Amino acid sequence: MSVSEPPSATGGAQPAPVAQAAAPAAGPAAEIAAGYAFDGPALDLGALLWDGACHPDAPIRVPLPVLNRHGLVAGATGTGKTKTLQLIAEQLSGHGVPVFLADIKGDVSGISAPGEDGGRVGQRAAEVGQEWRATGFPCEFYGLGGLGPGIPVRATVTSFGPVLLSKVLQLNRTQEQSLGLIFHYADAKGLELVDLKDLRAVVAFLVSDTGKAELKGIGGLSTVTAGVILRAITAFEQQGAGGFFGEPEFDTSEFLRTAADGRGTVSVLELPAVQDKPQLFSTFLMWMLADLFHDLPEVGDPEKPKLVFFFDEAHLLFKGASKAFLESITQTVRLIRSKGVGVFLVTQTPKDVPADVLAQLGNRVQHALRAFTPDDAKALKATVRTFPKSPYDLEEVLTGLGTGEAVVTVLSEKGAPTPVAATRLRAPESLMGPVDAAALDAAVKASPLYGRYAEAVDRESAYEKLTAEQKAAEAAALEAAAAQEAEKAAEEAEKNGARAPREKEEPSLAEQVVGSGIFKSLARSIGTQLGREISRSVFGTARRRR
Numbered sequence: 001m002s003v004s005e006p007p008s009a010t011g012g013a014q015p016a017p018v019a020q021a022a023a024p025a026a027g028p029a030a031e032i033a034a035g036y037a038f039d040g041p042a043l044d045l046g047a048l049l050w051d052g053a054c055h056p057d058a059p060i061r062v063p064l065p066v067l068n069r070h071g072l073v074a075g076a077t078g079t080g081k082t083k084t085l086q087l088i089a090e091q092l093s094g095h096g097v098p099v100f101l102a103d104i105k106g107d108v109s110g111i112s113a114p115g116e117d118g119g120r121v122g123q124r125a126a127e128v129g130q131e132w133r134a135t136g137f138p139c140e141f142y143g144l145g146g147l148g149p150g151i152p153v154r155a156t157v158t159s160f161g162p163v164l165l166s167k168v169l170q171l172n173r174t175q176e177q178s179l180g181l182i183f184h185y186a187d188a189k190g191l192e193l194v195d196l197k198d199l200r201a202v203v204a205f206l207v208s209d210t211g212k213a214e215l216k217g218i219g220g221l222s223t224v225t226a227g228v229i230l231r232a233i234t235a236f237e238q239q240g241a242g243g244f245f246g247e248p249e250f251d252t253s254e255f256l257r258t259a260a261d262g263r264g265t266v267s268v269l270e271l272p273a274v275q276d277k278p279q280l281f282s283t284f285l286m287w288m289l290a291d292l293f294h295d296l297p298e299v300g301d302p303e304k305p306k307l308v309f310f311f312d313e314a315h316l317l318f319k320g321a322s323k324a325f326l327e328s329i330t331q332t333v334r335l336i337r338s339k340g341v342g343v344f345l346v347t348q349t350p351k352d353v354p355a356d357v358l359a360q361l362g363n364r365v366q367h368a369l370r371a372f373t374p375d376d377a378k379a380l381k382a383t384v385r386t387f388p389k390s391p392y393d394l395e396e397v398l399t400g401l402g403t404g405e406a407v408v409t410v411l412s413e414k415g416a417p418t419p420v421a422a423t424r425l426r427a428p429e430s431l432m433g434p435v436d437a438a439a440l441d442a443a444v445k446a447s448p449l450y451g452r453y454a455e456a457v458d459r460e461s462a463y464e465k466l467t468a469e470q471k472a473a474e475a476a477a478l479e480a481a482a483a484q485e486a487e488k489a490a491e492e493a494e495k496n497g498a499r500a501p502r503e504k505e506e507p508s509l510a511e512q513v514v515g516s517g518i519f520k521s522l523a524r525s526i527g528t529q530l531g532r533e534i535s536r537s538v539f540g541t542a543r544r545r546r
Contacts, residue, residue: 028391033058035419043091046425047128056129060423066411068305068342075367086428098264102312106272110431112139135429138259145243148273153250157193161540169232191462198462282317296339306340314345315352363410368401390420
């Protein structure tokens, strides 16, 4: 079986006519088409491809209620994955479902503007039986820590937690455990870790002469491990990542909003400015998902998802991940389904995703794969084995798909996998490219969220508390030293008969401070709400009240 070639670019000779046919009346193609004839609301992905012909009367669809069962969009670079995301996001928004999209390359912002009716768009619409209309969709634009365009998204170090932070800092298992111990100590002592300077201050204190004893009863912190963590934090800050941590912390429930006309808001996280820091943005995406997981109630299987979250460049999340981190991802993806959130992982090949995570994904859009090298050929064979049994020669189909074509299998309304279908995908109705930079900036500043999150706030936290205590201790030590010198002078004078014996004076305030130690003043806060240890999730992220 062969798949017809995609339409050629406009200009020059007219594209060759594309074979089309009515819906197949019998045979394997008819059985495939019947597998996508759903009764309830569904998203239209495209039209069936069979034996070199596109069948516009055999639509390939995915039921709206099963989109919280997660999915995978995979394929080689340049095969149309981003446009597939755009197509699905548009229709979700039209059904009133909020969407989150990570814009890695900066070309998804066009979803906010109507598309352009060019020759290729019109031809594609005619091929798949689509009534195409130029339409823009309600959007909010975000940026990590204020880098690049978008409303700044920040997280506190405390809420980010030790597991996710260890992934960003590229710590090994032992160092990750030590970082968890540091977080435990900070929580217990009421030392809020808002930004990276707070974390650095606590680590430095725990290996100082004054602080070494603080962790002695629970394993301690080695100077070598502390040095590794401090160097990793410093290198991280030098990359410009310090602004991602701080306040005001972003409330991820903002992603669940709908527009005044009832359409779901498409939240676009603009990441071009940090695309050279892949571990950072992939881990931040995981924090967003984990934060949503903490706060959303259980809803089972709703009629439509509360949110669909597209996790682009997903392979970067799993690269070099610890076993504990992978277990946490698997658990989050598995459990967040019952809270009405669907997660679509977007990557190049399914082998980039761990098997335990892949097993949680019910819907799949597989774009073309290349087999130029032995490793490519091996990946192709592995991908074919992950599909249900099919009348297609999938190795041939997957290497012959054109741009905007894919092999699809989803869950039916009853939760069973649909037949594998080679599909020519519909054209997005919004702009397939970035919007003008000035228009994007104007949209960001016009958002009601801009005033809430734009300006960073640096309030008193662990760094300020430890610095104040250190200064107080130093001042007290100087005062105590001066008092000791005065006492020595008095003793010398007494020996010489220059002064009569005097009663012992009460200890000065400075002596009391020195005697109490640097953290006795903090002990009083342990019984307070701030001083109690923070409840953490499977990722070690802190739970917050909305």
